[in-house]
Amino acid sequence: MSLQAVLDRIDAELPQSLDRLFHLLRIESISTDPAYATPCVEAADWLVNQLRTIGLDASRRDTPGHPMVVAHGGDKGPHLLFYGHYDVQPVDPLELWTAPPFEPAIRETPNGKTIVARGSSDDKGQLMTFVEALRAWKTVEGDFPARITILFEGEEESGSPSLVPFLKENADELRADLALVCDTGMWDQNTPAISTMLRGLASEEVTIHAADRDLHSGMYGGPAINPIRVLTRILAGLHDDTGRITLPGFYDGVHDLPPEIKAQWDGLNFDASEFLGAVGLSTPAGEQGYSALEQIWSRPTCEVNGIWGGYTGKGFKTVLPAEAHAKVSFRLVGDQDPNAILESFRNYIESSLPPDCTASFARKEPSGATMLPVDAPEFTKARDALTEEWPNPAVFAGCGGSIPIVGHFREILGMDSLLIGFGQDDDAIHSPNEKYDLRSFHKGTRSWARVLSALSDQN
Amino acid sequence: MSLQAVLDRIDAELPQSLDRLFHLLRIESISTDPAYATPCVEAADWLVNQLRTIGLDASRRDTPGHPMVVAHGGDKGPHLLFYGHYDVQPVDPLELWTAPPFEPAIRETPNGKTIVARGSSDDKGQLMTFVEALRAWKTVEGDFPARITILFEGEEESGSPSLVPFLKENADELRADLALVCDTGMWDQNTPAISTMLRGLASEEVTIHAADRDLHSGMYGGPAINPIRVLTRILAGLHDDTGRITLPGFYDGVHDLPPEIKAQWDGLNFDASEFLGAVGLSTPAGEQGYSALEQIWSRPTCEVNGIWGGYTGKGFKTVLPAEAHAKVSFRLVGDQDPNAILESFRNYIESSLPPDCTASFARKEPSGATMLPVDAPEFTKARDALTEEWPNPAVFAGCGGSIPIVGHFREILGMDSLLIGFGQDDDAIHSPNEKYDLRSFHKGTRSWARVLSALSDQN
Numbered sequence: 013m014s015l016q017a018v019l020d021r022i023d024a025e026l027p028q029s030l031d032r033l034f035h036l037l038r039i040e041s042i043s044t045d046p047a048y049a050t051p052c053v054e055a056a057d058w059l060v061n062q063l064r065t066i067g068l069d070a071s072r073r074d075t076p077g078h079p080m081v082v083a084h085g086g087d088k089g090p091h092l093l094f095y096g097h098y099d100v101q102p103v104d105p106l107e108l109w110t111a112p113p114f115e116p117a118i119r120e121t122p123n124g125k126t127i128v129a130r131g132s133s134d135d136k137g138q139l140m141t142f143v144e145a146l147r148a149w150k151t152v153e154g155d156f157p158a159r160i161t162i163l164f165e166g167e168e169e170s171g172s173p174s175l176v177p178f179l180k181e182n183a184d185e186l187r188a189d190l191a192l193v194c195d196t197g198m199w200d201q202n203t204p205a206i207s208t209m210l211r212g213l214a215s216e217e218v219t220i221h222a223a224d225r226d227l228h229s230g231m232y233g234g235p236a237i238n239p240i241r242v243l244t245r246i247l248a249g250l251h252d253d254t255g256r257i258t259l260p261g262f263y264d265g266v267h268d269l270p271p272e273i274k275a276q277w278d279g280l281n282f283d284a285s286e287f288l289g290a291v292g293l294s295t296p297a298g299e300q301g302y303s304a305l306e307q308i309w310s311r312p313t314c315e316v317n318g319i320w321g322g323y324t325g326k327g328f329k330t331v332l333p334a335e336a337h338a339k340v341s342f343r344l345v346g347d348q349d350p351n352a353i354l355e356s357f358r359n360y361i362e363s364s365l366p367p368d369c370t371a372s373f374a375r376k377e378p379s380g381a382t383m384l385p386v387d388a389p390e391f392t393k394a395r396d397a398l399t400e401e402w403p404n405p406a407v408f409a410g411c412g413g414s415i416p417i418v419g420h421f422r423e424i425l426g427m428d429s430l431l432i433g434f435g436q437d438d439d440a441i442h443s444p445n446e447k448y449d450l451r452s453f454h455k456g457t458r459s460w461a462r463v464l465s466a467l468s469d470q471n
Numbered sequence: 472m473s474l475q476a477v478l479d480r481i482d483a484e485l486p487q488s489l490d491r492l493f494h495l496l497r498i499e500s501i502s503t504d505p506a507y508a509t510p511c512v513e514a515a516d517w518l519v520n521q522l523r524t525i526g527l528d529a530s531r532r533d534t535p536g537h538p539m540v541v542a543h544g545g546d547k548g549p550h551l552l553f554y555g556h557y558d559v560q561p562v563d564p565l566e567l568w569t570a571p572p573f574e575p576a577i578r579e580t581p582n583g584k585t586i587v588a589r590g591s592s593d594d595k596g597q598l599m600t601f602v603e604a605l606r607a608w609k610t611v612e613g614d615f616p617a618r619i620t621i622l623f624e625g626e627e628e629s630g631s632p633s634l635v636p637f638l639k640e641n642a643d644e645l646r647a648d649l650a651l652v653c654d655t656g657m658w659d660q661n662t663p664a665i666s667t668m669l670r671g672l673a674s675e676e677v678t679i680h681a682a683d684r685d686l687h688s689g690m691y692g693g694p695a696i697n698p699i700r701v702l703t704r705i706l707a708g709l710h711d712d713t714g715r716i717t718l719p720g721f722y723d724g725v726h727d728l729p730p731e732i733k734a735q736w737d738g739l740n741f742d743a744s745e746f747l748g749a750v751g752l753s754t755p756a757g758e759q760g761y762s763a764l765e766q767i768w769s770r771p772t773c774e775v776n777g778i779w780g781g782y783t784g785k786g787f788k789t790v791l792p793a794e795a796h797a798k799v800s801f802r803l804v805g806d807q808d809p810n811a812i813l814e815s816f817r818n819y820i821e822s823s824l825p826p827d828c829t830a831s832f833a834r835k836e837p838s839g840a841t842m843l844p845v846d847a848p849e850f851t852k853a854r855d856a857l858t859e860e861w862p863n864p865a866v867f868a869g870c871g872g873s874i875p876i877v878g879h880f881r882e883i884l885g886m887d888s889l890l891i892g893f894g895q896d897d898d899a900i901h902s903p904n905e906k907y908d909l910r911s912f913h914k915g916t917r918s919w920a921r922v923l924s925a926l927s928d929q930n
Contacts, residue, residue, distance in 0.1 A: 044785060226903070233802050247703040297826075318788070324778075338699075413689025440684065
């Protein structure tokens with residue numbers, strides 16, 4: 013039986029698979045910082061070459077931002093589009109990394125071996141599970157199990173400005189029966205998950221402008237307005253005492269959780285104390301009246317992801333700054349309208365400004381929340397295939413994060429996405445010392461072989 | 472008559488005086504940043520040499536921080552201690568400077584020539600007015616007009632950590648009849664001022680700690696507490712809607728302004744619109760019920776001088792940071808107790824923390840407000856001497872800034888301070904493009920010759 017031979021090949025090839033992943037992890041493809049544009053191109057070119065060695069027709073497709081990688085192969089069975097991203101988050105604060113973020117290494121831990129590097133889990137390690145599964149399949153079978161299209165982007169961590177135009181311009185080439193996306197996590201180390209509810213994301217950077225220059229707080233302190241004070245007052249007004257967000261219309265389109273979904277989630281026995289305890293916290297801080305899991309999977313949030321203004325160096329400087337800044341993001345659920353929420357946010361700020369202050373804004377393309385069709389046969393087949401590989405049966409899960417590509421695939425290409433990933437809660441993505449379990453990489457690759465087999469009815 | 476000869480000498484020597492000032496301005500003596508320790512020593516050594524060329528017995532006196540400069544000369548008349556500081560503020564944001572901050576240049580403006588450089592007004596240009604007056608006196612008269620001690624420090628812009636121990640250890644050497652301090656401003660371009668009410672200053676840096684690492688806002692957003700949100704709520708609670716500070720006990724020791732002082736200040740015809748309009752503002756933003764001048768000179772403030780946390784680079788990063796920070800300072804008046812206020816601030820923060828958050832603090836030595844004896848004969852003599860030099864009569868003024876040295880001189884050395892300076896409101900001290908009017912430098916030097924003459928009864 014061919015699947016077993018493919019799985020055996022994956023096992024035998026693991027050292028070489030790791031070498032290839034490490035090569036990719038060494039490339040400093042930070043997409044949000046223009047200083048790293050060249051490494052982003054380097055990562056794209058490296059992936060094009062890898063895909064060609066597997067026998068795919070691969071090319072780098074330049075955009076106004078970082079390039080896409082597109083590849084095609086196979087001519088029978090269902091048409092599957094696999095998506096991943098080769099760009100990574102910035103690495104600051106660098107001093108908290110115990111080893112350089114772009115020098116990947118295997119580390120022994122009480123939970124087994126891990127691969128430590130920026131991007132190991134988000135998303136280079138994950139996308140390489142699919143590439144390595146495909147490589148093993150082609151080596152063993154001499155062909156692909158389905159009609160395969162691959163799309164890698166390099167701007168996922170910086171708002172994907174080129175993605176929607178690229179999907180629209182290349183819709184005929186990219187449209188498939190189903191998208192496969194590997195950018196999510198497992199329920200726990202032994203329980204694979206298919207993510208079927210995703211929160212949306214809307215982000216806005218706001219700058220409060222006051223005086224036309226920085227002022228001395230002795231000479232001007234009192235009569236001169238301080239934009240930091242204005243900003244803190246505005247931001248502090250975004251939540252009420254119960255943790256609800258105060259923007260007018262914010263909860264329009266937020267639905268109560270259906271009882272059967274709530275029952276399924278309660279059955280997962282999510283341990284909020286353990287989840288929070290792992291990062292040094294103890295008390296769910298979100299909206300009152302909702303469990304921690306509901307807060308993550310089914311409730312919207314408003315967070316300040318960054319704030320700065322005035323003197324932030326060593327020592328003290330008695331300055332009244334001319335400007336103060338914040339980066340604010342909203343996680344969205346249900347049918348919340350991202351653009352309406354950003355408008356409400358802007359209106360709230362504009363209406364909260366005292367005399368002599370103005371506000372300016374910069375946003376990235378927002379995305380709404382997504383619900384996927386868990387009753388479709390592909391979802392059942394994939395779930396059963398994952399159950400074959402792992403100790404515990406696979407679950408349909410929510411996801412607190414946002415994967416805007418899922419909405420774009422549905423709206424522009426008319427296809428649903430099967431979100432299968434092998435990240436763990438403790439992977440520290442977006443944080444110092446990001447890691448990916450070696451087991452996630454190895455069994456993740458095996459999982460994709462099984463899922464491809466199931467979707468193409470090869471087993 | 473000797474004074475006129477001294478004044479003539481100052482006029483003739485102006486080009487050479489400027490050359491010397493420019494040399495000092497080129498030294499990057501930023502005291503708050505440890506990277507600039509060597510230039511601070513360089514500035515001290517240069518001053519020692521300058522004072523020796525005038526005939527003073529000068530030496531560099533090392534401290535655990537940046538060195539002091541001490542010099543003595545003369546053996547008759549009153550004993551006067553002149554104080555200034557050779558250190559300067561940081562120069563960020565550097566991109567707003569129209570020329571490099573440590574390359575001084577004369578610039579033509581509608582108000583006359585100005586000297587543009589970091590430290591030109593605060594305080595290198597000011598301290599050199601006294602040095603140049605002394606130099607001219609010695610050249611013309613062959614002696615000093617009084618018994619002179621000079622003290623220059625290099626940590627004024629970074630909290631003066633070495634100052635109090637140095638004053639205590641060298642009290643017998645430094646104690647004089649009166650201190651002369653040149654670190655303040657004129658009332659306007661034509662009206663010299665002696666500052667007789669100074670606000671105190673207490674500063675605290677606060678860090679709010681939450682999770683033990685930066686978190687992904689998709690994975691943790693909701694149940695995980697965001698320290699930026701905690702910080703903004705705490706800072707927003709420091710003022711009520713009328714601009715009053717809410718800390719318990721904050722207004723203890725704040726007195727109403729005596730009617731005669733209020734009448735004198737009203738007589739100055741301070742133009743709040745012009746004062747604020749010069750920096751792009753229009754509306755006094757301080758405590759309701761007080762004029763802008765009262766807000767600056769006689770009312771306490773609480774300001775956030777810096778705030779930072781999370782991702783502050785380009786683009787967006789959906790992080791929930793582990794920490795958030797602010798630098799907060801209080802300007803104090805009357806008999807407010809700086810230590811009691813910092814304790815109240817810490818208590819307020821500690822009592823405002825939600826579960827899982829802690830706060831840590833770092834402060835610098837605070838100072839209370841100061842009232843000087845305007846009825847003493849030295850104050851009258853100095854005021855009359857200044858009136859001789861300038862178009863308008865000199866005034867006794869308040870000062871929104873803090874000059875902690877005045878309190879230390881009184882407490883440790885038992886002497887009052889005569890605060891005479893030639894800065895202008897538009898000097899942009901602590902800001903980009905700091906300048907000092909050439910007229911302030913020239914007539915400031917002449918003013919010191921006149922004040923020295925008056926205080927020593929030489930005219």
